[in-house]
Amino acid sequence: MKTFDHLTVIGLREWVALPHLGVAGLRAKIDTGASTSSLHATEIEPFERDGEKWVRFNAHLGTVVQLRHRRCEAQLVAMKTIKSSNGHAQVRYVIRTTLALGDRVWPVEFTLACRKAMRYRLLLGSKALIDGQLVVNPGVTYIQDKPVFPASNLSATGAA
Template sequence: MARRERPVIGWREWVGLPLLAPIPTLAKIDSGARTSAIHSFRTRRFSDGGAPHVEFMLHPIQRQRRPEYACIAAVVDERRVRSSNGGCETRLVIETLARLGDAEWQIELTLANRDLMGFRMLLGRSAIRRHFIIDPARSFRQSQRLPGAVRPAESLPT
């Protein structure tokens, strides 16, 4: 049986999260991070009498306050995550659908305030494993730059 060729992605891509927002989010592809993370704010955990849920707001475009989307998702876990600055924090984990190029698959996302970071989303190795090959010298191999979106400053932390 022949191995399926995996598509090549760049070090940054526009990733669609259709269950959360109607427009894609600029993500840094980060093979050094195990889990994926997305910027969230006004995050509130609640229970509807059954499984725990979380509601949060999402700004998909870096350094822009609009558009913003209200999101609700089931909480699938809480994890201790070591951030890029070395600190540990407990984060809520949700599962959602991701789209990149022709691929569509389920990913786990931790919710974190990434407002001051270079990217609103990190796509970690657990999400890209067995789906893609990374070309670290290129950007937007499977997506096109969103018109009117601000590019993240190269000097900001990821």
């Protein structure tokens, strides 16, 4: 049996933060079957800033019972067609922002999508797991500490 000492083990669900968006205490579902990560967002509005394409949106946090949201802005990386497991294709905005999970922080691309019907507001896909050098033990949940970052590091933009 091989072991991988340089990789961090995470559970099927973990607490994450998006420091550059000013979002902390967000529960993420880890999905190795999804290539791209996804963030629950509504009221998405594209705009230009200094000749570059940006997007403004409400990031939804918390649970269906205790819903919170935060107005965010991030530079637009791309538009991407995502095909769901049932074959339905949808064009989504893609942003890149920092993700904090445990003691690791790295840039991750997220598609912005309405995940209202989903239990988890953030889905962490395989590209993010590879970039973060993470392996998943699906038999455990919330094994990493909640990410902590100073409030002075928070800003209203998602440029990373």
